[in-house]
Amino acid sequence: MDKRKSHKRKTPAPATDDALPVVLHRGELKKREGEKEEDKWKHIRDKKLKGEIIQREKLFGEAAETATKFQEWLLPSEAGYLEAEGLEDTRHFSQEAIVKEVDVTSARKAFDLQLPDLGPYHVDYNANGVFMLLGGRKGHLAMMDWKKTRLMMEFQVRETIRDVKFLHNETFFAVAQKKYVFIYDRRGVELHCMRDHIQPLKLEFLPHHFLLASIDKAGILRYQDTSTGVLLTQHRTHLGRGGVMRMNPYNSVLGLGHSNGTVTMWSPNMSTPLVSMLCHRGPVTSVAYDSEGVHMVTGGMDGKVKVWDVRKFLPLHTYFAPTTPKSIEISQKGLVAVGCGSKIEIWRDALSTKQVKPYLSHRLAKGAQVEDLAFCPYEDVLGTGHSAGISSLLVPGAGEPNFDTYVANPYETLKQRREAEVHRLLDKLPSDTIALDPNTIGGILQTSKDNQLSKVVLSKEANKANAIAAGKEVKLKNKMKGKNKPSRRHKRKQLNVITAEMAMKREMLEKQKSDKKNLAASETDRDSSLPLALARFQRK
């Protein structure tokens, strides 16, 4: 695989000409309105191949449709919900009220841990949502089976803890400590001290690639392969201290937030960001992605929470946070939790449409400040790490109700866990599959001819715009003196260089010429019956 797959894009690509369908792979070829399924493959000349492809696509489509239909019927659980009746408003429902209404086992999922001494706390859940990892700023590290309220491990690292993260399953986790990143096992035994990661601020784990990423005080992004132990790459962001990092689960690209208001997206394959977008007037404090890879939510020091379309890199909506948002998190079902100060606001449907009020809001007791939020996968629970400890809040409708045994199984047995680990390792993706569009893998690149043509069209358009812009500003002085100056000579030489401007000028000249010709032609075919002297009165 080559690096072509990762595109560097700073601006959204302009719309291409209709005559040149930009065909990259199967999924990208769009059907136009009124177009038949067969017409999608019009460009394939080989009849046999075309027939085969149409047949196969039809089969694939049918299979997928029936599979999803069957799945829908067979899915065992339904999603949670919270509905207001009468004059009620869901955002005024307190946690106490919700807990009172739900069943006993669910009520037990809402709890508060008072740990005022060693906070603020960072929280992380493992992939199936059974275990919770707590990391207190002042060195308190604990792992618990939170549904059974069973403490698995607890100890004091006697060092600052800046972030905690589970690796591929609950048996290992990484902790960003004062100087280095450490890896512990489930009993709290220190396994590795990774001295390559210096003063890490934030950790992220890429489960499909077995990569642990860290961003440090100097703004260096490091990728470490946790299956082989190799430090894969380190990229200097050159954008100062970084403390904001989040993985896009759709394509495993990392989004970093910077103090100059930009969000940059990184893959280990490129030493420069794939995308850099200016999101806020002021430092970015948090970034979050939804599970489908469509939306990104950013929070900035300017007190705004913005929703972006990460397919086109365009802003969708802007929300105002009560204060600077400290942490933002998107649940599996697309609920957005924003933690600012001691307030946590949860928004529903806020990504696709602009909402006027939050779905739920919660204020932490005694003015505790939110540090970290984490939605528990496959549960309607939001874990909150704050300065006074941990709060687990019930958020109906947050989690995916139906798990896939082969993806993450909350009722995993020991044997299943071991087998899943082996399968994950076998299916481990090479790091060069990290690209903005994960579907380019296995696709066909356009033929070189079409590619070139479309590139020529694009470059012409771009040059034209530039030339027009450049032409507006320049004013040519009509100087006659000093014709033989070196600078003038150089300028005259430049007249021979073919640039976009020259091309435009030439075009204009030609147009003028042809206009003149047309004019002359129209004059010749004037009505000859009139005398020449009266010709000027002829109606044109």
Added chain:
Amino acid sequence: MKVKVIARSEEDFTKERSQDLQKVFRNLDPSLHPQERAHEYVRAVNAAKLDKVFAKPFVGALNGHADGVSCMVKNPRRLNCLVSASLDGDIRLWDVAYRRTVRQFPGHKGAVRGLAISSDGEHLVSCGDDCTVRLWEVPSAFTGESTGDDVDIIEPVATYQGKNAFRAVDHQWDSKVFATGGAQVDIWDHNRSEPINTFSWGADSILSLRFNPAEHDVFATTASDRSIALYDLRMGTPLRKLVMQTKTNAVAWNPREPMNFTAANEDGNCYSYDMRKLKYSLCIHKDHVSAVMAIDYSPTGREFVTGSYDRTVRIFPFNGGHSREVYHTKRMQRVFSVNFSGDATYVLSGSDDTNIRVWKAKASEQLGVLVPREKQRHAYLAAVKQRYKHLPEINRIDRHRHLPKPIYKANKLRHAVTEAERKKESRKRAHSAPGAINHTPARKKRIVAEVE
């Protein structure tokens, strides 16, 4: 307020008793399966690599002959029954499953050149250099399990004397008629001592003879005058003849498309023809670097196996230009006879080094009974491999075969020669008047004439 949160009872999602199977739940929501394409690609790469790891095609050898194995024939009625003959006149009946000789058919004084079994599996016809054709009865029930060192000996039912040495024999489907090829084509009946019919076209000797599997009366012969001829028993004269630039050593009909046959040529290529259109070949199967000596179609008709003078056995798709598989060992000498087993799972090759080798038709196939889970897994991996087979890495791994150095070099040389010829011709064309040098397609190039 109406509220519901996700609440699962553990009993619904775990097994009740320890003997139960674990419950499995699927959710095909694509957001739970991100980067599925990349995963499929990785699985396809791994499958291609595993195929290489498990590619152990050699199953075993049947040894017993004292001279090179000249011909083999399988019993159409029994899967484990194979008859082979060698250049010292020895004919053996094998129980392939036990890799043992169960019967011997002594009698021929010189090399045995042809073997055929009747379609009911009861009669065996052999012919050879001693100018005799012998008819034998094949024992109906035998097993290699009980056979020790002493092998039963079978006497011929009939012996037919000819004037010249015989090179080939084949039995007609569903009757008591067989045809032999030597100096001419003779048609024999089991009950007559003299041939019932004789065809001759040209003076040269017949090299191989094969009856069409669908039209019982039609058969094809190849002769040392470089011809492939078609005959019909219902007519007194031969049908058509095709003369190629080099002689054809063997011919085999495609059992699923019985109008098509493939000719194993002396120039190292195989040529597939439609018997109705002999002007051009349907497909040229290139890869052998020396004369192809034997050919046999799989009962599925989708592929065929060839044995060559370059000491390799290759398996070609029926419509593919290059071989899917190549088998060779250090000790295997010139291959004179090949055979696809009746269930299309194995390939047998008889070579000059007196051994008959049993190979798997698919080198990495898992033999034996598969549990449904294994079957599903194999099917899935085959599907992803098929889906991503065009990607360079998978293609490279899948296509790579280790070749002995002489064959590798000869291959390169052949490639250089053809490339040089192509270049020369294109230059000639470029420097001649337009239309002066005609372009002959490769599929017509090796054909000299078609005679009716």
